[in-house]
Amino acid sequence: MRETPEEVSGLQELLDASIGQSTKHLRNIITDERRLDAEELVQVLTGMCTLNLATVTQSGEPRISAVDGHFLHARWVFSTAGSAAKARHLKVRPAASISYVDGERVGVFSHGQVEFLTPEHPDFDEIEAHLVAHYGSSPSTWADDIVYARLQPTWMVGYAFDKAALQTK
Numbered sequence: 001m002r003e004t005p006e007e008v009s010g011l012q013e014l015l016d017a018s019i020g021q022s023t024k025h026l027r028n029i030i031t032d033e034r035r036l037d038a039e040e041l042v043q044v045l046t047g048m049c050t051l052n053l054a055t056v057t058q059s060g061e062p063r064i065s066a067v068d069g070h071f072l073h074a075r076w077v078f079s080t081a082g083s084a085a086k087a088r089h090l091k092v093r094p095a096a097s098i099s100y101v102d103g104e105r106v107g108v109f110s111h112g113q114v115e116f117l118t119p120e121h122p123d124f125d126e127i128e129a130h131l132v133a134h135y136g137s138s139p140s141t142w143a144d145d146i147v148y149a150r151l152q153p154t155w156m157v158g159y160a161f162d163k164a165a166l167q168t169k
Contacts, residue, residue: 002130003042003074011074011156012038018155026157036106036158036166038074044106044166045071048134051078054097055089063089069100070130075150076110077117077127082145090114090149098151104161112153124148 003011015038019027036044051069054062065086067078076098080087090096094115100108117124127148132138140146160166 002072002126007074008038008042011041014153014156015041015158018157021155022157030157030159034159034161034163036108036160036163040160040163040166041108041158042071042074044160045100045108049100049102051076052099052101053078053086054099055086056093056095057085057089058092069098070127070134072127072130073123075153077148077150079131079139079146079148081143082147087147087149091116096151106166107159108156109159110151110153110156112151112155114149114151117148117150123150 015036019030019035022030047070049069049071051067052064053067054064056062063085065084067080067086069076069078071077094113095111096114097109097111099110100106117127119128127150128138128140139148
C-alpha cells in the first residue's frame with residue numbers, strides 16, 4: 001500500500017460518488033455488504049493484477065485487451081508497447097475503462113482518462129522503482145517503444161461477494 005491518507009480519502013469520495021451515480025441494477029448487485037471501501041481496496045489490490053483494458057478504435061468500435069496493472073496511489077498504472085493498438089487508441093482517445101476481476105473474490109470497475117508518463121513526469125521514478133522491484137527489470141528494457149500509462153479515474157466501484165473471506169493477495 002503506497003496511498004497517503006489524502007489519496008485514500010479521495011478514493012473514498014470517488015467510490016461514494018460512483019455508486020451514487022450508478023443504476024439501480026448495479027446497486028442491487030454491489031450492495032452495502034459487498035461494496036469495498038477505499039481502505040479495503042488498497043489492502044486487496046497489491047502486487048500485479050491482470051486488468052481488462054477497454055479502448056475505442058477510430059471508427060468507434062470497442063477493443064479489449066489485458067495488461068499487467070498495479071494499483072499505486074489509488075490509480076491503475078500499466079505499461080505496454082507504444083506500437084500496440086491499445087497505446088495508439090489511447091494517444092488519440094484517452095477515455096478508457098479498466099476492470100479487475102478475481103472470480104467472486106473481488107471485482108473493481110473503473111472509467112476515466114489515461115495519461116502517459118514519461119521519465120520527466122514527477123511520479124515516474126517511483127512507478128519505475130515499483131515495477132523494477134516487482135519484475136526484476138524495468139519494463140522500458142523489454143522493447144524499444146514501451147510506454148507507461150495511468151488511468152485517472154472518474155468513476156470506480158469495488159465489489160467482493162464475501163467481504164468476510166476477503167484476504168489480500
